[in-house]
Amino acid sequence: MSGAKKSDGGTPEAEWAGLMRAGLSSDGASYRLLLEEIVPRLRKFAAGGLARAGIGNGDAEDVVQEILLAIHLKRQTWMTDQPFLPWLNAISRHKLIDVMRRCGRRGEVPIEGLIDILPDESAAPETSQSELTRLVGLLDGKQQAIVLAISLNGASIRDTAAKLGMSEVAVRVGFHRGLKKLAALYRDGSAA
Amino acid sequence: MKTGGLIAALSADRPEPARSPLRAMLIAVFAGALIAGALLMLTLRPRPDFMQAMMTLRFDFKFAVTLLLAASAFIVLRDMARPEVQRSRLRLALFAAPLLLLVAVVLELFAVPQAQWAGKLVGHNMRFCTAFIPLFSLGPLVLMLWALRRGAPANPARAGAIAGLVAGGIGAAFYAAHCFDDSPLFVATWYTLAIAFVTGLGALLGSRLLRW
Numbered sequence: 001m002s003g004a005k006k007s008d009g010g011t012p013e014a015e016w017a018g019l020m021r022a023g024l025s026s027d028g029a030s031y032r033l034l035l036e037e038i039v040p041r042l043r044k045f046a047a048g049g050l051a052r053a054g055i056g057n058g059d060a061e062d063v064v065q066e067i068l069l070a071i072h073l074k075r076q077t078w079m080t081d082q083p084f085l086p087w088l089n090a091i092s093r094h095k096l097i098d099v100m101r102r103c104g105r106r107g108e109v110p111i112e113g114l115i116d117i118l119p120d121e122s123a124a125p126e127t128s129q130s131e132l133t134r135l136v137g138l139l140d141g142k143q144q145a146i147v148l149a150i151s152l153n154g155a156s157i158r159d160t161a162a163k164l165g166m167s168e169v170a171v172r173v174g175f176h177r178g179l180k181k182l183a184a185l186y187r188d189g190s191a192a
Numbered sequence: 193m194k195t196g197g198l199i200a201a202l203s204a205d206r207p208e209p210a211r212s213p214l215r216a217m218l219i220a221v222f223a224g225a226l227i228a229g230a231l232l233m234l235t236l237r238p239r240p241d242f243m244q245a246m247m248t249l250r251f252d253f254k255f256a257v258t259l260l261l262a263a264s265a266f267i268v269l270r271d272m273a274r275p276e277v278q279r280s281r282l283r284l285a286l287f288a289a290p291l292l293l294l295v296a297v298v299l300e301l302f303a304v305p306q307a308q309w310a311g312k313l314v315g316h317n318m319r320f321c322t323a324f325i326p327l328f329s330l331g332p333l334v335l336m337l338w339a340l341r342r343g344a345p346a347n348p349a350r351a352g353a354i355a356g357l358v359a360g361g362i363g364a365a366f367y368a369a370h371c372f373d374d375s376p377l378f379v380a381t382w383y384t385l386a387i388a389f390v391t392g393l394g395a396l397l398g399s400r401l402l403r404w
Contacts, residue, residue, distance in 0.1 A: 032203035039195060065198055072202040074344040074404065076212050077274050090276035090346060094404075133193045151201030152193060176205055187403060 012037065017084040024075060035068060042067050042092060049096045055103050062131040066186050067095045069132075073183055098187065135185045143178035146171055213273045216339035221266065224332025224359065228366040231328055236320070236370040250374035253296055255365055257379065261289035261387070262361025265354050269336075272351040273343025286357070293384075296376035304375070315373035318382045324370075325386035326393070329356075329363025333394055337401050344404050352398010353391050360387035 016034055023031030046063035050056070070091050078087045136147050145164055149155040155163070161171045232238065245251040264285040271280035304312060315321075336355040345351035364383050373379075 026206055028203050028206065032199060035199045035202060036196075039199070061195060065193070065195055068195070068198055068202065070344075070404065072205065074275065076342070077344045079274065082276075086276040087274070090274075091344065094275060094344075094346065130193050132198065136193065147201070150204055151197050154197065154200055157204060172205075175201075179202070179205060183404070 013083060013085050016088075017080075020075070020078060020084055021080050024078075024080065035071070038071075038088065039064065039068070041088075045092050046096060049100075053100050053103075055100065059099070059131070063096060063099050065130060065132045066099065066183075067092050069179065069183050069186070070095050073180060131186075132182070135182050138185055139178055139181055142166075143174055143181065146174045147178040147182070150175060211342070213339060213343035214270060216342050217266070217270065217273070217336065220332065220335035220339040221262075221358070221362070224335045225362055225366075227331030227335075228328040228363055231331070232366045232369060235327075236324060236367075238369040239372060242369065245374070248374065250376070251368075253376065254368035254371070254374060254379055254383075257289050257293050257296070258361045258365040258368060258383070260292060260361075262358050262365065264288045265357035265361060269340075269351065269354045269358055272345050272347070272354055273340055275344040275346050278346050286354075289361070293376065293380050297380050300376045304377075309377065312373075312375035313377040313381055315375070315378040315382070317371070317373065318378075321367065321371060321373070321378075321382040322386045322389075325360065325364045325367045325383065326390050327363070328366045329359040329387075329390045332362045333359035333390060333397070337394070337397055340398070340402055341404075343402075345398075345402050348402035348404075349395045349399035351402055353395035355398060356391035356394020357387065359394065360390035363387075363390065 016037065019030045019034035019037070023034055042064045043060060046060040046067070050060055050063065071088070074091060078084065136144060136151075139147060142164070146160055149160040149163065150157070157168055157171050157175070160166075160175075161168045164171065166174070239245060267285055268280045268282050271277045271282060300312070301309070333356060336359055337352065340351055340355060343351075364387055368383075373382075
């Protein structure tokens with residue numbers, strides 16, 4: 001499902017803003033399409049940023065996943081009447097800087113205009129032994145079971161609820177809290 | 193975990209329609225004002241001649257300048273909750289209250305003979321002022337930071353500082369209802385000091401609590 005359309009021609013701004021707007025009004029399919037379409041851009045951004053900072057880009061996919069999580073948890077901070085790309089870039093940059101700090105690099109890294117200069121590396125292979133997998137292991141029992149079922153095995157909320165003997169609402173809440181917890185785990189640098 | 197799996201999971205996560213931080217910020221303002229008001233009634237209470245004082249320009253000015261500060265800082269803070277805003281385009285609004293205060297100070301210096309300047313500045317209860325404004329501001333500050341955690345401030349410390357200005361303005365407005373010192377000279381000195389403290393506290397807390 002990683003076959004995102006390449007919109008090499010014009011900027012994807014209008015298309016992505018439209019998808020995001022739909023996504024914010026609970027259109028799951030649009031939202032998913034948006035996330036899939038931005039991943040190549042995030043990969044480029046992460047790989048280039050890490051390379052520039054002299055950090056091996058083996059962690060690039062971890063950075064991509066952390067950015068995706070931040071985009072998701074902070075999606076309501078995008079104002080629907082504002083351009084989408086500056087918002088996306090700001091979140092990406094914020095998370096990349098975060099990762100660099102954790103890697104022990106102090107100070108400002110020149111990231112302005114990074115996206116334009118990046119080597120045109122084709123998509124990094126998706127790792128399965130990711131940082132995220134490790135962090136999911138740090139969640140407590142119920143949350144871990146929910147997050148694993150939904151994100152690793154692709155189970156639906158309903159199936160997960162049935163399997164774990166919980167109400168759907170409880171699964172939804174537990175899942176959302178689990179995601180927030182994951183973002184916090186990233187942030188507190190349990191990495192490295 | 194594969195990125196595709198993560199995306200599928202994120203698309204499945206819709207606990208409730210995502211609420212904008214603005215709503216939480218508005219709640220924080222009103223709930224914070226309620227707390228500050230309740231604290232005022234429980235501790236110092238409004239001065240006994242409150243109604244008469246309302247007829248005097250200097251007394252009313254204290255509310256004008258503190259509420260102007262809170263309102264202008266709130267407008268800027270709305271921007272600061274967004275990740276792509278390093279500096280709000282509206283940040284010049286922050287100068288409104290200090291400017292108004294400056295004008296009032298100049299007018300006061302003309303209106304009052306020089307011999308009384310020092311007395312007006314020192315006032316009667318500067319200790320109360322510098323202690324109770326931060327106290328009344330604490331509720332609004334905590335609530336505002338809580339609201340901002342829904343946002344994604346590009347600069348957490350700066351957003352915290354602006355939240356401190358909002359909270360300090362609210363706290364100072366409630367304190368003003370008790371305060372007997374109405375001279376702009378007093379306000380410019382001690383209110384400013386107290387609000388600066390709240391602003392610093394906001395920056396400190398913000399740099400910790402508003403990371404995302």
